[in-house]
Amino acid sequence: MKTRITISDVANHANVSKSTVSQYLNKRFDYMGESTKNRIEEAIKELGYQPNAVARSLKQKSTSTIGVIVANILHAFSTQVIRAIEDYCNEYDFHIIVCNADDDPVKERKYIEMLLAKQVDGLIIFPTTGNVELYQKLVDSDYPLVFLDRNVENVDVPVIQLDNVKASKLAVQHFVEKGYQRIAIMTTSLELGVAPRIERINGFKEAIKEHSLVIRDEYVKGLKVEEVQDGLKKMLSMDEPPEAILASNDLILMEVLKYVKAHSIKVPEELAIIGIDDVSFASVYNPALTTIAQPTFVMGTQAAELLIEKLQNKESKIDPVYRYEPTLISRDSC
Amino acid sequence: MKTRITISDVANHANVSKSTVSQYLNKRFDYMGESTKNRIEEAIKELGYQPNAVARSLKQKSTSTIGVIVANILHAFSTQVIRAIEDYCNEYDFHIIVCNADDDPVKERKYIEMLLAKQVDGLIIFPTTGNVELYQKLVDSDYPLVFLDRNVENVDVPVIQLDNVKASKLAVQHFVEKGYQRIAIMTTSLELGVAPRIERINGFKEAIKEHSLVIRDEYVKGLKVEEVQDGLKKMLSMDEPPEAILASNDLILMEVLKYVKAHSIKVPEELAIIGIDDVSFASVYNPALTTIAQPTFVMGTQAAELLIEKLQNKESKIDPVYRYEPTLISRDSC
């Protein structure tokens, strides 16, 4: 590996000083002689000089990089949002480093610390909600931070999140319109107290009440992904099994589909299904899946915008209390 | 935003010099007095000191970071491989920065340059194959580089790639065993000369011959994703339309599924389908999809291993000429 060319090499080659080259690189041409400019330009080309971003970052105390920590990259939602964040950042010449906490607060903490050590200019976190003290520390030191998908109680950070209550309500309403009465919901584990899951369950219960149906505890389950098959078995072999089920995210939806396939359950005749999160194969599946889509692109973009505005100390027009609107996409599974 | 604590602050606070703190941080305790050690430890805790990785990288000329540039993040293959790379890197305390070239050589070039400027220690690239001179420049300067998925003609870089010919042969053989004779293949655009696509087509043709069937040009198509619906229409409205089709990657498979659904074509009765790449929903789809899986986890891990060994100038036991074995997963779509 050849030793890299530095700004000094360019300066020597062009017979000027480092500072002049630096001026050139930063496009301060105000008082620069045409011939100097050309000599520098040529020297850069000939030597194949590339500025060293590490050195620049050290000096400028800014890396033009933001960190993104997702709670769980396996969710389609995460990848879609990341793409949107990346798109936006690209436009503003920011780079992103994506990390996957795997729903593990310990990993999350490790990544936060790593990214801070790397001096990223700000952080977008899909919080596991398991590192409240650390989040608070960041807030206290005014570190630029935006939460996505989930808020964390008592931690004052702007959050880009779905109107989860509404998402559930849309689903229940659709079920009811289609004539279903015995409606169930299945979410991923509630142990961690992750806000969206709780909100989706609460929204579900409210909606059930609003439609004058009864809430049956056996119809409302929060389970780890590995437990879902068992949970469905229990739920669907009750005396009065549900006729319809709301899968509260794409991972649960996959489990439900696995179950109905394994047990040859007809959808929607024997079990109607709605999934929150619009999965890639929803429209080609047989039957096509009715889903509740999140405005992932908008949410990602706004998170990035919010953060970058913070970095630049701009006033933001984005209202971090606003809840993003879910959309029901009616297809054939309900 | 509070000003960050530096090593000097710690040194002052502990009444020692910067160098001693540095020793401590780098675990050179050989000659360090117990009390000094404790004082430093305490100072670090009290001040909440975090080392600055940017400064360290500048000094050490190493960032413990590798760049990963995928040709197209939309492929399930890409995301699976990235996860494997990340897992491996984590173990060795390397970080990764992932970029998506979107099948665009211009973007790819931009990302390569950005990552070099950021002084990443090495690069894993799923090459678009559109930047041969640049790849060659990296090779010439002995820059640590590994290709994934695709080789590039005349550029001598270790490549982790599938045995694409075998993948097609497995598919054709399975079709034939199931009694299909008129077999087609559809790949993404061949314009760029991307090796795996060509190899899959070649493998397909070879296999057709080996089974004493005739190769019909109308049954062999390479199209842009947007053109696939049209292409399928033409292909399937021929006098003798194919009875079976090999979708050469997951994006094409989606298009095929979209088409058969839109036209109520029965799978596999009217059209048998095999897809290369094991998509997430293959087993829950109706009918469950027969796929050819790549050993994505192994491939990602080995790419990372190969690169990290290069960085450390180790001899590698990984044979970069080796082709990774595809596996046919027989389900119901053929």
Added chain:
DNA sequence: TTGTACGCGTTATCAT
């Protein structure tokens, strides 16, 4: 218009 000198936070070398 261009050059000199210093600082960013860390580590390595060499003294002490």
Added chain:
DNA sequence: ATGATAACGCGTACAA
């Protein structure tokens, strides 16, 4: 056992 000092490559006052 610990400290002083010089790099690393770049940016920027300030001087010339």
